[in-house]
Every structure is written in structure tokens, then in C-alpha cells.
Amino acid sequence: MSNTTVVQTRRRSISDIDLRAVAPFVALAVLFGFGAMVNPNFLGLDNLTNVVTRSAFIAIIAVGATFVISAGGLDLSVGSMSAFVAGTMILFLNSGAVSGDTGMIATAMLLALATGALCGLANGLITTLGRIEPFIVTLGTMGIFRALTIYLAEGGSIAIKSQELRAAYRPIYFSDVLGVPIPVIMILVVAALGAFILYRTRFGRHVTAVGSNEEVARYSGISVNRVRTLTYVIQGVCVAIAVLIYVPRLGAATATTGLLWELQAITAVVIGGTALRGGVGRIWGTICGALILELVGNIMVLSDLVSEYLIGAVQGSIIIIAMLIQRSLGRR
Amino acid sequence: MSEIPPPSPVDPPAAKTLLETEGISKSFGPVEVLRDIGLRLAPGEVHAIIGENGAGKSTLMKILSGHLAPSKGTLKVNGEQITFTGPVDAEERGIVLVHQEILLAPDLTVAQNIYLGRELRKGIVLDERAMAEGAYRAVLDLGADIDPATVVNRLSIAQRQLVQIARALLVPHQIVIFDEPTASLTPVETKALLKVISAIKAKNAAILYISHRLPEVKTIADRVTVLRDGNLVGTYEAADLEPMDMARLMVGRDVSKLYPERAGAKAGETVLEVENMNVPGFARNAGFSLKHGEILGFAGLIGAGRTELLEGVLGLRPAQGTVRLNGNPVHFKDARQSMQAGIVYLSEDRKGKGLLLGQNLKINLTLAGLDKFVRGILIDRKREDRALDEAIRDFDIRTGNRDLLAGQLSGGNQQKLLLAKMMLLGPKIVVIDEPTRGIDIGTKEQIYKFITGLAAEGKSVIVISSEMPELIGVCDRIIVMRNGEIAGEVSGEHMTEAEIVVLATGATKREAALVAETA
Amino acid sequence: MKSMLMGLAAFALASAATAVQAQERQVNMAVSIPAADHGWTGGVVYHAERAKKTLEARYPGLKITVKTSPDGATQANALEDLTAQGIDALVTLPHNSDELTDPIRQVKEKGVFVTVVDRALSDPTIQDLYVAGNNPELGRVAGEYIKKELGGKGDIVVIRGLPIVIDEERQKGFDEGIKGSDIKVLDRQFGNWSRDDAFKVMQDYLAKYKKIDAVWCQDDDMAVGVLEAIQQADRTDIKFVVGGAGMKEMIKRVADGDSMIPVDVLYPPAMIATAMELTAGNFYDQVPVRGSYILDATLVTKENAQEFYFPDSPF
The missing domain is CATH 3.40.50.2300 (Response regulator)
Structure with a gap:
């Protein structure tokens, strides 16, 4: 008697798993298998650490994008915003406004977070108060942030001038805690925080509601504009966090910093199972999507399968196949 | 309790049968939703199908129009046994379905919609003129005069419905299925539609007619088939059945007391006063007051500005005017403010403004009253679960699975969920817009009981409705609106359909009596 | 020049x-x-x-x-x-x-x-x-330098720019430069003339090949990313990196005698x-x-580097 009950509950819990939420992880696992087949070095600790570490920028930005997209918005400006935030941060580091390397770096970090939040706030307010499609607004700010960066760099690059400062800041990207690189820890912290906000707080619930149906949200007493604007602010802060670990890597912002990151972030979000039309947000899926994107590039370089001219085509195909897997699992 | 009349003995003779079903059953997984249905349809008859929500009407219609395949049973058209491959196949055999929802492309014109997917062409170029003429004639046949070049989103709901019917009738047809065509029509518009149906009938086509409005069924139908819980109760001559008999057959018990007894409404203190309310484009200089424990009705034609007036008062759309709550002037800027003041509004548009159809029941239930479920910054999920259990119990939400999405519930259960959602806020004033639209009679009864129960608890209720019997049945007073203004107020023995229609239309008493008769 | x-x-x-x-x-x-x-x-x-x-x-x-x-x-x-x-x-x-x-x-x-x-x-x-x-010459000078420094024998990797004519010309010139030697090009991938992309590609090369003698990355911007990836991996097998174009930071490293950047090839x-x-x-x-x-695609060495160092230029 008790046996059958156990069996029944177990069966039920398996069929209850939302396959669509699991799909990105399945795709990731398949990709791991494929990578291991292509090149045994792929599974080396160094290689995997490298790949996960450098996926940090896109992963962290994509967590913000998950909020924006879940609420029914879109932000195309994140790539340029990264360059702009990185540029202003380095200029501040070069200004010598604060004495002492640690204090200087900490102040610059706070400044970067504030700059990111303000950039996001601008996107949010123009979208909601101006009642303009987010696609257009963020396309506009994308150009603005990019141009401002190039202007600040006077056409070249903005690099940290002081070698001591550079050396002091460098470990933020390159060192680790108990073998886990700091950027990876950042991914986990940002994603956990994002998941907490999206799934466990009132604000997160409101984000989902606004993305599902703006009118229902309004009739339920939710301030739609406030919720939307805050998602853009979150996006801005995520961009700034990504910049905090981007700057120590190469110590410079250039005209190519963050180029096309917006598309990678959106792709990661969609691969992760978040609906572009809003209403469904999957933070861990997004992280998975960012890893998939980075792994595909890595596997391509490690393998000798295709000519370097065709890598883009293979990457595109793998992304489409990942989406097809997800669709077919979702349909059951 | 009157005696249940016997099922009609005379099915049409086989030679004259257009459509015949035998032993039709349909199962979704282990659940059988339709069992052993036999039906015969003769040319030139209007055959009504009635039943509560979930009785299987929609499933049966979908089988007859080729949208679903039956699990068991046979289907004969003109004596020939058929298995439909899909709705297009059914259409080619002359069976057309007029959907309940308006399925038109809102940005295209009337003519473009009517010919969508079957455009007329001259060579490779669209023959716009022929389509405009054809569309105009098709609409004219239905007794309406609509410019075929009008863009659909500029038409009224009733006009859109006519366009949709015209589109369906454009294919050669012998059987026309109407799925609740009058659900969103005013009495006048309903009357016009019934005329159209008579016209189709006169051309010797058969009509299958699904409706919740039993008086209307009585007026138009020749025969009535009743379904209950997926079973066939029987087919009856419409002449033998009164609306109350139909209701009893549908529910399977006595429903003579659809509207609960009110224990003599006590006139309490005035809680809400509205003066000189202007909602740009919808309402002008409107004023009314609401008392403690009172049920106040708002009647009027569709487009009279009832919904918009109340939305203006509650801050859901821009409006100017004076609003006093318990004597204190207030001005609500959005729903949050009016909710905090203890007033909730349940939209007539449950699917568009009331519930998140793509989210589960729990998220919907707690959305407006989420503050009550927040501990620190966390949402207390266990308390949410408990609240859902209570709501399912208290509001009798019938769902097999708590993890369903709101969009998967029937209309009646959606309304109950919406009620539960707003009641979580503990309101003092409840505004319900079209509380029973698209809801079966059994659920209607529950909702009426609930509304009167609120008043008995000392809450004040405003009911906006296009169904006059329901306003008369539950309200203490009824305010009638016409063209954005308050046309008058009826109470006591003046609460009759005829008086309401006079105020709502500005018609003479005699004309009004005629309209009220059909409604 | x-x-x-x-x-x-x-x-x-x-x-x-x-x-x-x-x-x-x-x-x-x-x-x-x-x-x-x-x-x-x-x-x-x-x-x-x-x-x-x-x-x-x-x-x-x-x-x-x-x-x-x-x-x-x-x-x-x-x-x-x-x-x-x-x-x-x-x-x-x-x-x-x-x-x-x-x-x-x-x-x-x-x-x-x-x-x-x-x-x-x-x-x-x-x-x-x-x-x-001179694009072909830029490639050829770099190739000849690598051939000479490695003594005509070794394993190298190449990071290309974007698939356009300039890139092809430099590539051809480079292949000519190392012709007739035992230098083996292990891999060629595009780095899109971007520091970030070059960093990634170099990380992947380092994971894929256990021994690399030298890197040619055809552009100084990309050399920045390459150097950072090598430093992170603590690899000592790579003897030097050759970039190109004459970015001021790289010229400075040449002038300072940085062993990883011994030379640069001008494309000003x-x-x-x-x-x-x-x-x-x-x-x-x-x-x-x-x-x-x-x-000319002049080879900048420690001896002549000061001539080509413009500290005020953004590049």
C-alpha cells in the first residue's frame, strides 16, 4: 500500500518537471559531450575554467536582460553601455582623485555602478514616460553611448595609465577563491540574486505580471511604468557589474568593447527559455544560454572540423538546433 | 416544480435529414467530455443547443465543424457517412461555424476581412471592386449598411459580429453554427441578429444555435437539445418549453430561485458620492451616490459609458470631477490608490484586464493583494498556497489541478478566481462589470448569491450589466446611462425592463416594450 | 619608410x-x-x-x-x-x-x-x-623575422583580422616570409582586430596546443589580448609575439626591450x-x-623604436 503511494508520487514529480525549463541544460550537456569528442583538451580544467570565466560578461548582462525581457521590454544598448561605463570608470581611475590604490578602485567601482544605473534609468524613463518602443529608444541610446565612448577615447582606446593600479585591479578578473575564479563567483552571485528578486519578491512577481499582460497588471494596482523602469535600472547595474570584471582583464576600453554584446545577451536569454514576448523569465536558463554561446565558440577553435571562414555558420546552426531541442521538449 | 415535458417524439424523417450523428463521444486523455450523442438536423430549422459551461456544447460544435475528430461514433451529411479531415473539409461540405470570439484582423477593412484567404483576383491583381461590392451585398443581406472600406477596428462590437457572420456565410452553406452570437450584443442588436437568422432559415439552411440566453432561445428556436455533463438530456420542441424548464433541464434541479431573496435592504450611510464626473470621450456630468450595504445597478446600451464612468472614478482612466469617500474628497490616480481606499473593480474584460491567462492560479490570485503575502522582502509561498486552497473552497473554483493556467479555466471559474483575487484585498466597495457574461446558469446563481452576500456583510456593491433581468434581480436601485450621461434612476416597483429600456434608448414606452420582449 | x-x-x-x-x-x-x-x-x-x-x-x-x-x-x-x-x-x-x-x-x-x-x-x-x-610586405617582414628568430624551425599560431582583402594580402605575405622553413602554422582563426576576441582565441589556442613557439597576430590591438591570455596561463613556452601597425604602447614595449614584444611592423x-x-x-x-x-613596412626594433614613438597619438 505504502509502496504504491511512493511510486505514484515519484512518477508524478517526474512528469511535473517543466521540460522547457530543463531544455537549455540538456542542450548544454549535449554540447559538453560533443566538445569532449572533438578534442580531449576540451574537458581540461584550465579550458573549462577559461570558458566559464569569460562567459561572465555576457552571463551577467543577460541576467539584467532577463528582467527587461520578462517585463516585455528590450534593451539594445547594453553593448555600448558597457563600453561607456568602462570608459568613464577608467578615466576616473586615471584622474587620481582618490589616494591609495584600494580606495581608488573601490570608489571607481561605485562610480561605475552608479553610471550603469543612471544609463538604465535613462532608457527606462524615455521608454515609459515618452511612450516610445523600447527597440527604438535603446537603438538610439546604443548610438549615443557608443559615440560618447569614442569621443572620450578621442578615437583611440582608454587604458589604465598607472601600472601599479592596473596590477592592483588585475586580480579581480584573474585570481580565484578556492580554485573558483572571481568572475565565476560573480556569475553565481548575480544569478542567485536575480533569481531571488524575480521569483521570491513582490517586485519580481510584478515584473512577470507586467510582461504577461500590462492591462491586467494595471487593473491589479501595479504601477506598470515604475516596474518597467526599474527593470532597465537593473539592466544598467548588471552591465556595470560586468564592466567591473571586464576592465581588469585588458585594462582598457576601446571602440570595439562590448560590440554586439546586446545580441549575445538577448540570444542567451532566449536560449535559456525566456519568452521574447515577456511574462516568463528564467534566470538560470539564461546563465546556461550564455555558457552555450561561449562553449560553441570554444569548441569551434579547439576542433579542426571546419575552415575558419565557416565558424559563424556553425555557431548559427548550433544556436538554432538548441532552440529546436527546446521547442520539441516544450511541446512534449 | 412543474413537470418535465417528454423529449420530442418527432425527429425529422431520414430523407429530410441534413446532418445526423450517432453515438458521438469524445475523450481527452482519460476524461470523457462527451458521451453517446445522437442529433438530427433538418433543413429550414433553428436547432438550439443549451447546457451549462462544461456540458460539452463547444466540444460538440467543434466536432460538427471539423475542428475536432470524435473518439467514437459516426457523422452523416446528407445521408453519407463522413470523416472530416479538418474545418476546411467541413466548410466545403457546407457547414460553417460563426465563432463566439471576433476573429477579424482589426487593421484591415471590412471587405478585406470578408475575403481574407479567398481573395478575388483578376489575373494576379486583386479585384478590389468586386470584393467591395460582394462585401457590401453580403452585409446588406444581413440587414446592415456598412461601408466595406471601413477599417474593422472602427466598427462597434455588433457591427464586427455582423461582418464575421457575413464572412462565414460567403461560402455556400447548408448548415450554419452560431456559438453564443449574442453574448456581447445589446437588446436592439440582438433583435437584429435574430432577424438575420430567420432570413438564413428562410433559405432552407439549418441553423445550430448555442446560447445562454434562454428567452432568446425560446424566441428563435424550433427545437432545443439539452446537454448536461457531456450527456444528452434530450431534444424537445421549443414550443413545449418555457425558459425556466430549459434551465431546470440544464442544471438537473429546480432553479426557479435564480436570484436570492434579499432580506429587505436597509438604507445605510452614504459611502461614495460622485459629482460632475467627466470622462473625456465617454461620460459627461455624471453623478451618483452609493450607500452602505447597498447594491447599485448600472444599466444602459453598450457604449453608454457605464464602464468608462466607473473606471474614471477609480483612477483607471483620465477623468475630472468630485469624488467623496465617506464624506472626504478623494482623487484616485491609479488602481493602487483606489484599492488602498478599499474599492476594487472587476473588469468586464476578464481575459484582457482581469487575469493573466498564461500564469497559474496562485500568481493570479495574489497579484493585487500581494502586499499581504510579503514577509520582509520575501513572498511567503506557503501562505499563497493556503490562500489558494481557501479560494478554491470558498469560491467553489472547480479545477482538477491546482497547477493549471488561468486561461485553461472555464469562463465561470475564471470569474470566481477574479472575485477571489479582488476579495483578498478586503474591500468595502466592490464594482463588478458584467458579472455573468459568458457564464452558465449554475455559476450565475452562485455569483448572485455571492453579490447579495457581500451586501449583507455591509459592503457596498456596484453591478454594471447589460442583462436587465439580473440587475432587476439583485439590485436595490438601478442607474440608467445613455450616451455618456445619466438618463435616470429606477427603484422599487419601477425596476422593470420596459422602464429601463425607455431610459436607455430614449424610445417611447411602446417601442421599448417590444424590444424588452425579445431580450 | x-x-x-x-x-x-x-x-x-x-x-x-x-x-x-x-x-x-x-x-x-x-x-x-x-x-x-x-x-x-x-x-x-x-x-x-x-x-x-x-x-x-x-x-x-x-x-x-x-x-x-x-x-x-x-x-x-x-x-x-x-x-x-x-x-x-x-x-x-x-x-x-x-x-x-x-x-x-x-x-x-x-x-x-x-x-x-x-x-x-x-x-x-x-x-x-x-x-x-604595404600589406603583403607587412606579412612578409613578420614572417621573415619569425623564421630568423626561431632558426627556421618551430610551431606558431596565427590570429587573423577580418576576412577582407587586407587580411588576405598580409596572410599571403606571411606565408611567403616563412616559406622554405620548418615553421609549422598550427592554427589560424579570426580575432576581428579586437582585443577581447583575440584574448578568447589565444586562450583556446593555449588549451589546444601544449607547445607554441611564437604568435603572429597581424595587429597591435589584438596583441594586447594575446599577451594578457599568455600571462594568465603562466606559459613559458611562447618566446615572443609579433603584431603590426605601430601602436604607441607596442612601440614603447619594443623600445623598452620587452622580450615578449621584440619587434613591431609598421603600418602607420x-x-x-x-x-x-x-x-x-x-x-x-x-x-x-x-x-x-x-x-615601407618597416621593422621596428629596439634600436630604431624611438623614431616611431608618438606619445600623443591615440594609437
Whole structure:
């Protein structure tokens, strides 16, 4: 008697798993298998650490994008915003406004977070108060942030001038805690925080509601504009966090910093199972999507399968196949 | 309790049968939703199908129009046994379905919609003129005069419905299925539609007619088939059945007391006063007051500005005017403010403004009253679960699975969920817009009981409705609106359909009596 | 490069000696160049602006308009707009040879003196003057240096730019440079002339190959990412990295004797200034300038690095 009950509950819990939420992880696992087949070095600790570490920028930005997209918005400006935030941060580091390397770096970090939040706030307010499609607004700010960066760099690059400062800041990207690189820890912290906000707080619930149906949200007493604007602010802060670990890597912002990151972030979000039309947000899926994107590039370089001219085509195909897997699992 | 009349003995003779079903059953997984249905349809008859929500009407219609395949049973058209491959196949055999929802492309014109997917062409170029003429004639046949070049989103709901019917009738047809065509029509518009149906009938086509409005069924139908819980109760001559008999057959018990007894409404203190309310484009200089424990009705034609007036008062759309709550002037800027003041509004548009159809029941239930479920910054999920259990119990939400999405519930259960959602806020004033639209009679009864129960608890209720019997049945007073203004107020023995229609239309008493008769 | 510089010096002398009224002649010169989308083009914009200032000061009648465009199509539009304003000379660094040949031909047909920089047009008869760095030579010099330093034997990896003509030319030159040796190119991937992408590609190379003797990455911007990846991996097998173009940071490392960056191969963005100077000379100094000016792909070593170090340039 008790046996059958156990069996029944177990069966039920398996069929209850939302396959669509699991799909990105399945795709990731398949990709791991494929990578291991292509090149045994792929599974080396160094290689995997490298790949996960450098996926940090896109992963962290994509967590913000998950909020924006879940609420029914879109932000195309994140790539340029990264360059702009990185540029202003380095200029501040070069200004010598604060004495002492640690204090200087900490102040610059706070400044970067504030700059990111303000950039996001601008996107949010123009979208909601101006009642303009987010696609257009963020396309506009994308150009603005990019141009401002190039202007600040006077056409070249903005690099940290002081070698001591550079050396002091460098470990933020390159060192680790108990073998886990700091950027990876950042991914986990940002994603956990994002998941907490999206799934466990009132604000997160409101984000989902606004993305599902703006009118229902309004009739339920939710301030739609406030919720939307805050998602853009979150996006801005995520961009700034990504910049905090981007700057120590190469110590410079250039005209190519963050180029096309917006598309990678959106792709990661969609691969992760978040609906572009809003209403469904999957933070861990997004992280998975960012890893998939980075792994595909890595596997391509490690393998000798295709000519370097065709890598883009293979990457595109793998992304489409990942989406097809997800669709077919979702349909059951 | 009157005696249940016997099922009609005379099915049409086989030679004259257009459509015949035998032993039709349909199962979704282990659940059988339709069992052993036999039906015969003769040319030139209007055959009504009635039943509560979930009785299987929609499933049966979908089988007859080729949208679903039956699990068991046979289907004969003109004596020939058929298995439909899909709705297009059914259409080619002359069976057309007029959907309940308006399925038109809102940005295209009337003519473009009517010919969508079957455009007329001259060579490779669209023959716009022929389509405009054809569309105009098709609409004219239905007794309406609509410019075929009008863009659909500029038409009224009733006009859109006519366009949709015209589109369906454009294919050669012998059987026309109407799925609740009058659900969103005013009495006048309903009357016009019934005329159209008579016209189709006169051309010797058969009509299958699904409706919740039993008086209307009585007026138009020749025969009535009743379904209950997926079973066939029987087919009856419409002449033998009164609306109350139909209701009893549908529910399977006595429903003579659809509207609960009110224990003599006590006139309490005035809680809400509205003066000189202007909602740009919808309402002008409107004023009314609401008392403690009172049920106040708002009647009027569709487009009279009832919904918009109340939305203006509650801050859901821009409006100017004076609003006093318990004597204190207030001005609500959005729903949050009016909710905090203890007033909730349940939209007539449950699917568009009331519930998140793509989210589960729990998220919907707690959305407006989420503050009550927040501990620190966390949402207390266990308390949410408990609240859902209570709501399912208290509001009798019938769902097999708590993890369903709101969009998967029937209309009646959606309304109950919406009620539960707003009641979580503990309101003092409840505004319900079209509380029973698209809801079966059994659920209607529950909702009426609930509304009167609120008043008995000392809450004040405003009911906006296009169904006059329901306003008369539950309200203490009824305010009638016409063209954005308050046309008058009826109470006591003046609460009759005829008086309401006079105020709502500005018609003479005699004309009004005629309209009220059909409604 | 040295010979070129001397030529320029002679030129300046000649211009100083020219009659005064000739200098007051009104000449409108338009400069159409790509927007600063990476370090090198940033350098081009910088040098164009700088040359505008010095040339306008030198020739009071000369008016120079510098216009940057983010892509080929925009540049074609910009060319039309500039021509409509009435110009006597056009100095242009086209985004893309094939796409812009016809738009530039139309400018030429209006009787404008056309100077093309860096990227040759599909129809060379259009240009009056062609000023360019030497792409095949840049590859060849780098290849020969690597061949010599490794003693004709070793494993190397290559990071390419973007799949366009310049990249192909450099690639071919490089292959010629290492021809006849036992140097094995383990891998070639695109780094899109971006530091970030080069960093990733280099990380992947390091995971894939346990022994790499040298890296050729064809552009100094990418060398920054490569060096960072090597440093992170703590790999000591890589003896040196060869970049190209002459970015000031890299020149400085060469001058400082950095063992990882022993040399650099010049491909200076200042060539735009050379072109502008020569074009102005056509109008104000009676010196023939028509023809092709190919700048050397000079190998910068610790010994001559100071000559090529411009600390104020953005590149």
C-alpha cells in the first residue's frame, strides 16, 4: 500500500518537471559531450575554467536582460553601455582623485555602478514616460553611448595609465577563491540574486505580471511604468557589474568593447527559455544560454572540423538546433 | 416544480435529414467530455443547443465543424457517412461555424476581412471592386449598411459580429453554427441578429444555435437539445418549453430561485458620492451616490459609458470631477490608490484586464493583494498556497489541478478566481462589470448569491450589466446611462425592463416594450 | 619608410619657397574616412584632424572638411554630400574597395583630384594619387623575422583580422616570409582586430596546443589580448609575439626591450596625413605628385623604436 503511494508520487514529480525549463541544460550537456569528442583538451580544467570565466560578461548582462525581457521590454544598448561605463570608470581611475590604490578602485567601482544605473534609468524613463518602443529608444541610446565612448577615447582606446593600479585591479578578473575564479563567483552571485528578486519578491512577481499582460497588471494596482523602469535600472547595474570584471582583464576600453554584446545577451536569454514576448523569465536558463554561446565558440577553435571562414555558420546552426531541442521538449 | 415535458417524439424523417450523428463521444486523455450523442438536423430549422459551461456544447460544435475528430461514433451529411479531415473539409461540405470570439484582423477593412484567404483576383491583381461590392451585398443581406472600406477596428462590437457572420456565410452553406452570437450584443442588436437568422432559415439552411440566453432561445428556436455533463438530456420542441424548464433541464434541479431573496435592504450611510464626473470621450456630468450595504445597478446600451464612468472614478482612466469617500474628497490616480481606499473593480474584460491567462492560479490570485503575502522582502509561498486552497473552497473554483493556467479555466471559474483575487484585498466597495457574461446558469446563481452576500456583510456593491433581468434581480436601485450621461434612476416597483429600456434608448414606452420582449 | 620621410621633408622645404599668391588660391579638400571603430581607424581620424590643422595654417586658402562614416553605404552617401558642396580634391580611405569604386568614380568625373589611401580601388585608373602601406610586405617582414628568430624551425599560431582583402594580402605575405622553413602554422582563426576576441582565441589556442613557439597576430590591438591570455596561463613556452601597425604602447614595449614584444611592423595610420600633404602639394606647389606612394613596412626594433614613438597619438 505504502509502496504504491511512493511510486505514484515519484512518477508524478517526474512528469511535473517543466521540460522547457530543463531544455537549455540538456542542450548544454549535449554540447559538453560533443566538445569532449572533438578534442580531449576540451574537458581540461584550465579550458573549462577559461570558458566559464569569460562567459561572465555576457552571463551577467543577460541576467539584467532577463528582467527587461520578462517585463516585455528590450534593451539594445547594453553593448555600448558597457563600453561607456568602462570608459568613464577608467578615466576616473586615471584622474587620481582618490589616494591609495584600494580606495581608488573601490570608489571607481561605485562610480561605475552608479553610471550603469543612471544609463538604465535613462532608457527606462524615455521608454515609459515618452511612450516610445523600447527597440527604438535603446537603438538610439546604443548610438549615443557608443559615440560618447569614442569621443572620450578621442578615437583611440582608454587604458589604465598607472601600472601599479592596473596590477592592483588585475586580480579581480584573474585570481580565484578556492580554485573558483572571481568572475565565476560573480556569475553565481548575480544569478542567485536575480533569481531571488524575480521569483521570491513582490517586485519580481510584478515584473512577470507586467510582461504577461500590462492591462491586467494595471487593473491589479501595479504601477506598470515604475516596474518597467526599474527593470532597465537593473539592466544598467548588471552591465556595470560586468564592466567591473571586464576592465581588469585588458585594462582598457576601446571602440570595439562590448560590440554586439546586446545580441549575445538577448540570444542567451532566449536560449535559456525566456519568452521574447515577456511574462516568463528564467534566470538560470539564461546563465546556461550564455555558457552555450561561449562553449560553441570554444569548441569551434579547439576542433579542426571546419575552415575558419565557416565558424559563424556553425555557431548559427548550433544556436538554432538548441532552440529546436527546446521547442520539441516544450511541446512534449 | 412543474413537470418535465417528454423529449420530442418527432425527429425529422431520414430523407429530410441534413446532418445526423450517432453515438458521438469524445475523450481527452482519460476524461470523457462527451458521451453517446445522437442529433438530427433538418433543413429550414433553428436547432438550439443549451447546457451549462462544461456540458460539452463547444466540444460538440467543434466536432460538427471539423475542428475536432470524435473518439467514437459516426457523422452523416446528407445521408453519407463522413470523416472530416479538418474545418476546411467541413466548410466545403457546407457547414460553417460563426465563432463566439471576433476573429477579424482589426487593421484591415471590412471587405478585406470578408475575403481574407479567398481573395478575388483578376489575373494576379486583386479585384478590389468586386470584393467591395460582394462585401457590401453580403452585409446588406444581413440587414446592415456598412461601408466595406471601413477599417474593422472602427466598427462597434455588433457591427464586427455582423461582418464575421457575413464572412462565414460567403461560402455556400447548408448548415450554419452560431456559438453564443449574442453574448456581447445589446437588446436592439440582438433583435437584429435574430432577424438575420430567420432570413438564413428562410433559405432552407439549418441553423445550430448555442446560447445562454434562454428567452432568446425560446424566441428563435424550433427545437432545443439539452446537454448536461457531456450527456444528452434530450431534444424537445421549443414550443413545449418555457425558459425556466430549459434551465431546470440544464442544471438537473429546480432553479426557479435564480436570484436570492434579499432580506429587505436597509438604507445605510452614504459611502461614495460622485459629482460632475467627466470622462473625456465617454461620460459627461455624471453623478451618483452609493450607500452602505447597498447594491447599485448600472444599466444602459453598450457604449453608454457605464464602464468608462466607473473606471474614471477609480483612477483607471483620465477623468475630472468630485469624488467623496465617506464624506472626504478623494482623487484616485491609479488602481493602487483606489484599492488602498478599499474599492476594487472587476473588469468586464476578464481575459484582457482581469487575469493573466498564461500564469497559474496562485500568481493570479495574489497579484493585487500581494502586499499581504510579503514577509520582509520575501513572498511567503506557503501562505499563497493556503490562500489558494481557501479560494478554491470558498469560491467553489472547480479545477482538477491546482497547477493549471488561468486561461485553461472555464469562463465561470475564471470569474470566481477574479472575485477571489479582488476579495483578498478586503474591500468595502466592490464594482463588478458584467458579472455573468459568458457564464452558465449554475455559476450565475452562485455569483448572485455571492453579490447579495457581500451586501449583507455591509459592503457596498456596484453591478454594471447589460442583462436587465439580473440587475432587476439583485439590485436595490438601478442607474440608467445613455450616451455618456445619466438618463435616470429606477427603484422599487419601477425596476422593470420596459422602464429601463425607455431610459436607455430614449424610445417611447411602446417601442421599448417590444424590444424588452425579445431580450 | 625612412626614404618616404625624407621625401616629405624635401616637400615641406619646397612649399615654404612657393610664391605667396599661390597660397591664397581657394582650394576645398574633402577627406572621407571610416569612423573610429577600432584602434587603427581611431589613429587615422586623429592624424587626419591633425593634418587639417597644420595644412590649413600653412595654406590660408585651403579649406579641409573631414568626414567619418561608420560603413560603406554611409560613406557613399557622404561622398555625394561632399561633392555637392563643390570640392577640388578628395582624399579618401574607402571602407571597401568594390563597394566604393563607383561612387568615387562619380566624384572623379566632376573633375575632382582624387587621392585614395590604403585600400586600392577595383579600377586603379580613377585615382590620381594612391598612398598606402604595404600589406603583403607587412606579412612578409613578420614572417621573415619569425623564421630568423626561431632558426627556421618551430610551431606558431596565427590570429587573423577580418576576412577582407587586407587580411588576405598580409596572410599571403606571411606565408611567403616563412616559406622554405620548418615553421609549422598550427592554427589560424579570426580575432576581428579586437582585443577581447583575440584574448578568447589565444586562450583556446593555449588549451589546444601544449607547445607554441611564437604568435603572429597581424595587429597591435589584438596583441594586447594575446599577451594578457599568455600571462594568465603562466606559459613559458611562447618566446615572443609579433603584431603590426605601430601602436604607441607596442612601440614603447619594443623600445623598452620587452622580450615578449621584440619587434613591431609598421603600418602607420599617419599615412592619411601623408596623403593630405601630397594632395595639397598638387595645388600649391608646382610638384608632380600623381602616382603611387607605397610606404615601407618597416621593422621596428629596439634600436630604431624611438623614431616611431608618438606619445600623443591615440594609437
